[in-house]
Amino acid sequence: MNQARYLTLLTYLLILTTSGCTSSDAPISLDSVGIQAALASIEPSAIEYHMSVLSDDSLQGRAPGTPGYESAALYAQAEFQRMGLQPAGVNGTWRQDVPLRHSTVVEEESRFSVWTPVGTQNMTYDEDFYLAADPVREKAEIELAEVVFVGFGVSAPDLGYDDYTEADVDGKVVMYLNGAPSFLPSNERAYYSSGATKTSEAISRGAIGTMTFWAPDDPRLRWNVNAARSKRGAYAWLDPSGQPNRGHDQIRGSASLNQSAAEALFQGAYVSLEDAIASAQAGTPQSVLLATRVSISTTTIHSNVESWNVLAKLEGSDPKLKNEYVSYVAHADHFGVGVNFTGDSIYNGAHDNASGSSIVLEIARAFKSLPEPPSRSVLFMIVTAEEWGLLGSDYFVHNPTVSQSGLVANFSLDMPFLFHPLRDIVPYGAEHSSMGESVAQAAAHMGIAIGPDPIPEQVLFIRSDHYSFIQQGIPALFIKSGFETGDQRDGGEINTAFRQESYHTPFDDMSQAFDFGAGADHARVNFLTGYVIAQEENRPTWNAGDFFGGLFAGS
Structure with a gap:
């Protein structure tokens, strides 16, 4: 054998x-x-x-x-x-029509800035950040909101991990690393790494925006490829009343950050960005109210797209x-x-x-x-x-x-x-x-x-x-x-x-x-x-x- x-x-x-x-x-x-x-x-x-x-x-x-x-x-x-x-x-x-809404960020009408006690830094689109299109609005604004870094943004108390235990994020923007603690079982780790899972958790705790970034050694970090992909926009399917299956009025901005933007947000924090990443990767839950504030303005254009599934049976x-x-x-x-x-x-x-x-x-x-x-x-x-x-x-x-x-x-x-x-x-x-x-x-x-x-x-x-x-x-x-x-x-x-x-x-x-x-x-x-x-x-x-x-x- x-x-x-x-x-x-x-x-x-x-x-x-x-x-x-x-x-x-x-x-x-x-x-x-x-x-x-x-x-x-x-x-x-x-x-x-x-x-x-x-x-x-x-x-x-x-x-x-x-x-x-x-x-x-x-x-x-x-x-x-x-x-x-x-x-x-x-x-x-043979077909099932799937009505879609295509949403694309109007980059020249959107912005992301970081306020510090010594001044405001205007971040550069594609180089420092890119924004998620808003499927429910054409214009969404966050102005000088407080920022809380919440590790991986994971709440899994039954598995012995919770970044939100001591976090108050009501009315604030949460910032978290992509991924989830490496000690979690593979598929559970995948579940808690999901952007939808993290956004749902943030919404349940009152957050008004989300920002995500990659650790420098994350194998999924391909900034240029990811930024290029974001330019194609996002889709959602529409229900019979024309409402998209994703998007939430409470979330008024969602950004992906390059290392430069993450470093700007950690200015003046009592923990360095490097130490925060290291703690997360070591499996230590954390929440840090940052000394900076963030403003995000997102302009989105929408269009309807008709596509379809092909279905056959035996x-x-x-x-x-x-x-x-x-x-x-x-x-x-x-x-x-x-x-x-x-x-x-x-x-x-x-x-x-x-x-x-x-x-x-x-x-x-x-x-x-x-x-x-x-x-x-x-x-x-x-x-x-x-x-x-x-x-x-x-x-x-x-x-x-x-x-x-x-x-x-x-x-x-x-x-x-x-x-x-x-x-x-x-x-x-x-x-x-x-x-x-x-x-x-x-x-x-x-x-x-x-x-x-x-x-x-x-x-x-x-x-x-x-x-x-x-x-x-x-x-x-x-x-x-x-x-x-x-x-x-x-x-x-x-x-x-x-x-x-x-x-x-x-x-x-x-x-x-x-x-x-x-x-x-x-x-x-x-x-x-x-x-x-x-x-x-x-x-x-x-x-x-x-x-x-x-x-x-x-x-």
């Missing part, structure tokens, strides 16, 4: 004995001729072809509401139709269980045409996320090739506006085209990492629900090892469309590649290089050294895991006492 398969079987047994689940389902067989044929139907060349089409320059980066996005969506729809799947959109169609074979759905989701959108990098301004998004969309298409093909559909129905989703806050998937879970109670499990395919063979996987979410048993069985069948999160600082658990389902209490998995390469290459170094040099830039195109065989294996392990769940008598359940089950299971 090879070492990877041995480690996977050990992991499988550990999950079965420690998950806290009470599933009475007998293991689903994965050895049938039909399953083997379905696995064989997934071909690397097909994934390469889909990716080439979806990331072609002619699609101009697939931004929501553009002809390029429409072309990508129509391509996915045509593929689903060609397979013989059924439409699962609104009124028997109806289940069991008369009762066919009303329950195992769902697969990938986003087709990317950043369109933006800031020019060395002569190229098209953000092709080959890896992010033409790869995931292509894999969902091949998973659908594998399911459709089965001699008989699984007991449960399977839903395939190509969604919009993930890059702008998981909006297409969030709109779907708030406005499902199938029964909300019938959504039993979700898989997200998003930039699974296709730069070396798939030797091991990191199934984000496996430790939270009975889906962990299913992915362990699938990985064992394929001889693929299962490992822990190698990059918890990237907070991946909250960064793709599966998280929209989790927030509605639906167990989900986000399966990514681990760092084992099977040769002398260091998978961690390859991952870091991609994230630093190509991620969210025009360099993410088809010229990269993709391993399309790894893409096929990603499709296979996701297909097998979903097949097990679709065949089991009992729907997936949250593990007893699980953090996310406790937060969202009643949603």
Whole structure:
């Protein structure tokens, strides 16, 4: 028995004995001729072809509401139709319209300044700061507000950490570091790193504005890339009354700060910026009322954008269980045409996320090739506006085209990492629900090892469309590649290089050294895991006492 398969079987047994689940389902067989044929139907060349089409320059980066996005969506729809799947959109169609509001900061009419006892410093846009567009107002003002530095801006008393214990932020602007304490478990750390979680906490405590910044050694700090991205604005989906799903009247300004602006705000404080960062990184909660004050003026312009999700289904074979759905989701959108990098301004998004969309298409093909559909129905989703806050998937879970109670499990395919063979996987979410048993069985069948999160600082658990389902209490998995390469290459170094040099830039195109065989294996392990769940008598359940089950299971 090879070492990877041995480690996977050990992991499988550990999950079965420690998950806290009470599933009475007998293991689903994965050895049938039909399953083997379905696995064989997934071909690397097909994934390469889909990716080439979806990331072609002619699609101009697939931004929501553009002809390029429409072309990508129509391509996915045509593929689903060609397979013989059924439409699962609104009124028997393949689509679900997602009305969006696009909000963009008018930089020349916006400002950020820091008051000190010896004078006021006017900060420079892009160099020192950039502002978040306000989705609910055209003009928002904060004038000479007090500032409280609240560490990471995290309140997690049940996990032994609370930056707000001694903080009075009512009527003030809070300033915090990106991320969350490193001692927190990986996925809990991701939850508390979320900007939405931090903003919600600040609102609940009366804050009127937020400012966030990165520690100098934060691997997610790419100031020029982040500032360039901010120029594309922000999106929110609109409810039937035209109200955006995000934004709050109480928050009158939100800024991202470069080191220069953070240093300006810490002038005269009784603790230095360096020491404050060091304390946060050491896991010490803190709140500091700064000696400076801040003024923020944000002018925003709004426009409405029409985009849409593509939805297809394979109806289940069991008369009762066919009303329950195992769902697969990938986003087709990317950043369109933006800031020019060395002569190229098209953000092709080959890896992010033409790869995931292509894999969902091949998973659908594998399911459709089965001699008989699984007991449960399977839903395939190509969604919009993930890059702008998981909006297409969030709109779907708030406005499902199938029964909300019938959504039993979700898989997200998003930039699974296709730069070396798939030797091991990191199934984000496996430790939270009975889906962990299913992915362990699938990985064992394929001889693929299962490992822990190698990059918890990237907070991946909250960064793709599966998280929209989790927030509605639906167990989900986000399966990514681990760092084992099977040769002398260091998978961690390859991952870091991609994230630093190509991620969210025009360099993410088809010229990269993709391993399309790894893409096929990603499709296979996701297909097998979903097949097990679709065949089991009992729907997936949250593990007893699980953090996310406790937060969202009643949603």
